[in-house]
Amino acid sequence: MFSGMRDFKRKSDDFIHEYGEGVVRSRLFQSGFRQAHHRVTTVADHSLNVAMASVSMGRVLERMHVRMDMQDLVLGALCHDLGILGRYQKFANSRQCCSGHPKESAAIASTMIDGYDARIDNIIRCHMFPLTPVPPTCREGVIVTLADKYCAVCERMLTFKGRRWKQRNEAFHYSA
Ligand SMILES: [Fe+2]
Numbered sequence: 001m002f003s004g005m006r007d008f009k010r011k012s013d014d015f016i017h018e019y020g021e022g023v024v025r026s027r028l029f030q031s032g033f034r035q036a037h038h039r040v041t042t043v044a045d046h047s048l049n050v051a052m053a054s055v056s057m058g059r060v061l062e063r064m065h066v067r068m069d070m071q072d073l074v075l076g077a078l079c080h081d082l083g084i085l086g087r088y089q090k091f092a093n094s095r096q097c098c099s100g101h102p103k104e105s106a107a108i109a110s111t112m113i114d115g116y117d118a119r120i121d122n123i124i125r126c127h128m129f130p131l132t133p134v135p136p137t138c139r140e141g142v143i144v145t146l147a148d149k150y151c152a153v154c155e156r157m158l159t160f161k162g163r164r165w166k167q168r169n170e171a172f173h174y175s176a
């Protein structure tokens with residue numbers, strides 16, 4: 001069982017490399033390692049955490065024969081909070097940031113991703129539901145919305161896990 005869990009985690013990493021390498025390697029994403037998020041993490045670490053959690057959930061559902069677009073899932077998760085980068089120049093306060101960053105993230109992601117489609121757009125724009133009024137309409141969007149809340153709680157409450165995740169994410173640090 002233990003080796004199975006490790007194998008499961010390794011494969012989640014593989015999905016990030018396979019589908020998200022271009023986004024993760026971008027100068028903008030890498031700058032996210034230098035902007036704090038949820039007090040104990042960074043925008044980039046949080047985005048990787050959400051991508052890992054989303055892939056894990058997606059793989060469980062795939063085993064239950066639920067069809068899943070893993071590429072859109074990874075890309076949506078990695079980009080969902082890119083609009084937060086530079087938040088103090090973009091938004092007057094936290095409330096504006098909360099409501100405005102999904103749209104900003106979608107605008108950024110649309111310039112970064114070849115084949116940016118309606119599903120990725122839906123994942124990103126609706127990930128703050130229910131704090132924003134429109135729910136996601138695709139299953140990948142539901143997964144990222146749930147993974148985002150799960151990771152936010154873990155990052156704020158479980159600092160040990162936050163550090164452990166941060167160490168794991170060091171494999172995704174690239175020099176520009
Ligand atoms: Fe967000």
Ligand SMILES: [Fe+2]
Pocket residue numbers: 046050080081148
């Ligand atoms: Fe988030």
